Amino acid sequence: MGKGGGCVPSKKKDANRGVASAPIPADDERLLTEPNAAAETTTSAPISKLRIFIVFYSMYGHVEGLARRMKKGVDGVEGVEGILYRVSETLPSEALEQMKAPPKDDGIPEITAEELPSADGLLFGFPTRYGCMAAQMKAFFDSTGQLWKEQKLAGKPAGLFVSTGTQGGGQETTAWTAISQLAHHGMLFVPIGYTFGAGMFKMDSIRGGSPYGAGVFAGDGTRQPSETELALAEHQGKYMAAVVKRLNVA
Structure with a gap:
């Protein structure tokens, strides 16, 4: 009332x-x-996906083969997509011709350091040079000085995958020496451990890869990645995508 x-x-x-x-x-x-x-x-509005950049250098195509299969693994996880990038070549074309390196796929763009912070996760792949990453990938990391100074990559999950010419040529040491690049940027190194299950224990064939990440044996350059090596790369992509999703849960 x-x-x-x-x-x-x-x-x-x-x-x-x-x-x-x-x-x-x-x-x-x-x-x-x-x-x-x-x-x-x-x-109807599109839902943005988490993005994992698969950044690699590949001279003869072995690392690129792993990268492409890794993207398949990333894309297989709902809400996450893998994007392939290559780093710039540092060798002159004359040297590449003498080394009989095949031409690069123009469909995969080159990446610049400034683009890295926009990724939700990073996977870096490269061949070994005496147990360390190839100079082309090192040159790319050397170009990230401003990002390091501002710690723009701190906290981002990152993984590694490699290629070596022989079984004792650096499947693990190449990853070990590369971890220092991630550490100085404050990135979170994500190894695959033994999450591949039985595939990590098989001894019936030659297989690249380690608990640090996927890998391939290139031999003299003519050997192509085996299905087991490619399957491990696909697993690493799925595993990384799952980790990135977990870290981005609101």
Whole structure:
């Protein structure tokens, strides 16, 4: 009862009157005849995916083969996509011709250091040079000085994969020596451990890869990645994607 003795109309009734008398926008009229129209409206906007950059250097295509299969693994995880990038070549074309290196795939763009912070996760692949990463990849890391100074990559998960010419040529040491690059940037190194299960214990064939990441034996350059090596690369992509999703849970 109000002070004047009259009844005060309920807010609910007023609200209902307002809704009843308000015109329905033309764009919303189909909501009256199409029950699923509202759901379609709310789900039509594209949902952004987490992005893992697969950044590699490959002279004869072995590391690129792992990278492509790794992308398949990343893309197989809902809400995550893998994007392939290559680093710039530092050798002149004359030297590459003498080394009989095949031409690069123009469909894979070169990456610059400034693009790295936009990734949610990073996978770096490269061949070995005496137990360390190839000079082309080292030159790329050397170009990230400003990112290091500002710690723009700190906290980002990162993994490694490699190629070596022989069984004792650096499948593990190449990864070990590369971890220092990640550490100085404050990145989180994500090894695969023995999560590949039985595939990590098989001894019936020659296989690259280690608990540090996928790998391939290139031999004199003519040997191509085996299905086991490619499967390990795909597993690393899936594993990395799962870790990135877990770290990005709101």
